Amino acid sequence: MIDLKQLRENPDRFRAGCRDKGMDVDVDRLLALDERRRSIMTKLEDARAEQNRLGKEVGPQLGKLKGQLKSATGDAKAALEREIASLESKPVALKAAVQQYEQEVASFEPEWKALWIQVPQPPASDVPKGSSSDDNVEIRRWNPPKSEWMDAFDTSKSFETNRGFKPKSHTELVRDLRLVDFERGVKMSGTRHYVLTGMGMRLHQAVLRYALDFMVERRGFTPMGVPVIVREECMVGTGFFPAGREQAYHIEESKRGAGADLFLTGTGEVGLMGIHADEILTLEQLPLKYTTCSTCFRREAGAAGKDTAGLYRIHQFDKVEQVVVCRADDAESRAWHGSMLQSVELILQSLGIPYRLLQCCTGDLGVKNEDMIDVESWMPGRGEIGKDGAPTGAYGETHSASRLGDYQCRRLNLRYRDENGKPVFAYALNNTVIASPRVLIPILEMHQQKDGSVVIPPPLRPYMGGATKIG
């Protein structure tokens, strides 16, 4: 969430942030409620201060009198009772005032809080303005050169021009090579479910394990295994709720008598960032560099009819995720952003997948990020159908790298103590390392051979018993 002090001091920045992100949050209403709340709180606190002062004064006297009352009789007893009654009546008026203020605040506090957590993190100043993903700006692209195991590939030319034969789509490849069984996945769990079979499962696991090991061994990240079933606080704290509530599977344990419902996480980011919620870290602990491999669950509400075929948009998948929690420093955050993206690029290059980086425009950012770069991988089986009847190929999003400023850590109450010993909300970043089975689409489609087999990229071979191709 945002800092209310900053909102008061510079509301225009947040109004502009809402506008640029295309989000409709009533900032002025929030400001008015905040003002009202603070003014009542001041009165409430004054009343309570007086109440406390009286309590300290009256308390010991009452204690003494009540002690005396036990042994008193007759007139002395009646006099004591009168004195006690008069002492006790003193703070009663204050109590009524306190209760009235409390009720007043309670009457609009939920609205105040709801508005507060909805205000999005304003985009960084250098993020291009735009209204949708169409306005994203390409930063650079990479095409594989000729190497020991694959020929060069140029995405500006058709697959057939590059390779000399028409490509199959990944749905055809997984069918012909028996890597995925969609029918039975749907039988068990409904639309957008699948069964990975045989070498399909092995390839899936190989990609994940390669990516995790890469992050740990080459990039110095700490591997973690985190819960994928979490409480609502985790979802709110990481910024996925309330905005993304419809995207998460909801386990209604409260309906069975438990105290709290649970939610399935859509990314390992939730578990990784939740680890240090409500903590104050030391400067030496930073930066935190965590990576995890976790199963991700997404309802894909609102995506009905989109990408219905194949492995692109599914309800359950596995993802290696990376997060960095660093000190509250813009330059440091930007440096980590670059470093995290470099990890992704190195992995994609080693797998021989053409890709491009897109600077997301303001309108494509979520509530919590101030800057986001998407990585899109080349998928020869995607895109329009060309004159020759084969798809022309297209880039499809496989990764996303966000800078969140202190927005997420403020929500999570995750701080560190700076050089002066002051607690400061840390900055957070997150980035996909690899998400599978989606990444199997470019791997299979890019490395398919004329005979219908698929060459396994060398880094994955050790994870597949040394196999060099499928089929």
Next chain:
RNA sequence: GGACAGGUGUCCGAGCGGUUGAAGGAGCAGCACUGGAAAUGCUGUAUACGGCCAAAAGUCGUAUCGAGGGUUCGAAUCCCUCCCUGUCCGCCA
């Protein structure tokens, strides 16, 4: 899932319904002592929000003893609900 026992500051650990942000210890920091250290002594050692202040420092107020609600003039202390931890039993990858 059942039966008990618990949850207090960085940690351990007291706490009678009334001057308790909270005894006592440990740790940590500063100072003193020392040639230097140990030992010892003294001092300090939470967070959030709000007020005062140009700001910082500081200071004042409020809240926080697992969370939320209640009783009361007043709750760490009493009551209710939930969460968590431990032990035993049951079940089980």
